[in-house]
Amino acid sequence: MSESRLRFAPSPTGNLHIGTLRTALFNWIYAKAIGATLVLRIEDTDLARSQVEFETNINQGLDWLGLTMDEGPSQGGGWGPYRQTERNELGFYKAHADRLLQLGYAYHCFCTEADLDQERATAEAEKRPYVYSGRCKALSPSDVQDKRVAQIPFTVKFSVPTGPPVRVKDVIRGDIDFDRSLIGDFVLVKSDQTPSYNFAVVVDDGMMGITDVVRGEDHISNTPKQILLFESLGYVVPKFAHLPMILGPDKSKLSKRHGATGVTEYRAQGFLADAVFNYLMLLGWSSADGKELMTRDEIIHRFTLERVSKSGAVFDVAKLRWMNGQYIRRQTPTELLTHVRPYLSDRVRVALEALGFDRFQAAIYSVRDNLDVLTDCNSFLEVYAMDADSWIAQVRGYSFGATDLTAISTFHAHVRGMTEWTVTGIESMIATVVTETGLGKGKVFKPIRIATSGQPSGPHLAELIWILGQSVVVQRMADVVALLNSVN
């Protein structure tokens, strides 16, 4: 049993994003691969943007993908609470800030936003990189006391100690050095007395015993700050692994302007959780044996951080759709029915349910090769849902020739006389029609297909006829024969 503890730490400031989900996925897989505990921590310190509904959405997304968490707000665990607002109420961050203040690693800063803007503007005018001047560090204890008594708003800032470059040891990217003089003193506690992101992360990772941090590449430049904090606080610095970014077609960070980014949207479009899971794993990681279609277990057994790539990956919906189709085709009739059912339009669903369970299931299974996403199902299932009026209207649209009439009437005679209604029976019956009429396959199948379904293409003909049912087919053939005779 490994002592490793990983964490997935989303902030509920929006619906679960596909990129965030990817991070969760890699954490989950890695946790399974090394037998680690995976913690869900809700980073809701941004009071203005955090909302409960987003946390709900995140949980739903994780559930959908089957990304179970070992500890978290709803799972509980011995290292809670798991929401930063709750941890703040317990004074965790305040205690750590006080400790840093006492140790001299932090100081009170009374600079206003305007002060800081000015510093920034000056730096820019002088074309020199901006770092906070640290002027409040020079305040004497009595000055600080006076300002606090006067209730002047303040932040607590970390005083970056001088020293050699901070080295981030990244499992995926190797060592990355950062010059401390360029880091600049940064905010630990905001003026509303909530912790800043970098501070909260370190306090929580430290307190929760996190050993491995797997997160997006966009956090790399935060890492030196966090390392400094871990060290100042006396916590063991965890191992870091920064995942490459997921990009839009224009190669910039995947965002809303590229289209759907919400996990919920992909579910709504009819993507299967397994397909999304598999596809997302292939964005920035590949198995040593080159296999692409893999079950979760197969991925777990093959996964290593060493095989994660370093460059960003463009999200390609076309490949996701292909993969989804592959997963759809691997479903059993029962599984497919379960997955397709929620996507059926009311009209199609009612019509199909009227066929009885067996034919309902068979109807859905008969169109599986046509589906890329589940929402495609309605258009392909339309043949089964067509009422007599629209069927006859379709049939009238075609001009049948003499051989067509022969094929249809011969078929009519046989189908009427069938005593056992099975797909194989229908297949051999159609074969009989072919030999009996002496017409080629094409000259028989096509008119029969149009006469029975009103469509020039669709599911396998014998299956189609079986699902439509004997009475419907016989009735339709009688109607078509009558129609054609009246026209001639």
Added chain:
RNA sequence: GGCCUUAUCGUCUAGCGGUUAGGACACCAGGUUUUCAUCCUGGUAACCGGAGUUCGAUUCUCCGUGGGGCUACCA
């Protein structure tokens, strides 16, 4: 602007000094199928540029160039 990072077919990627540079998606062409689709077979298509190291660089080093991220009292 500064810091960090990255660079193989259009896209996802394999490659870890010597390969006909491989696979997948997409695309194109055949085939199977009563039809659409599926499926099968084949094809087009890539090492960003320049120096260096080396007998030999896609691979190692440096410099460019392109891309990306960060640069907040957002996470």
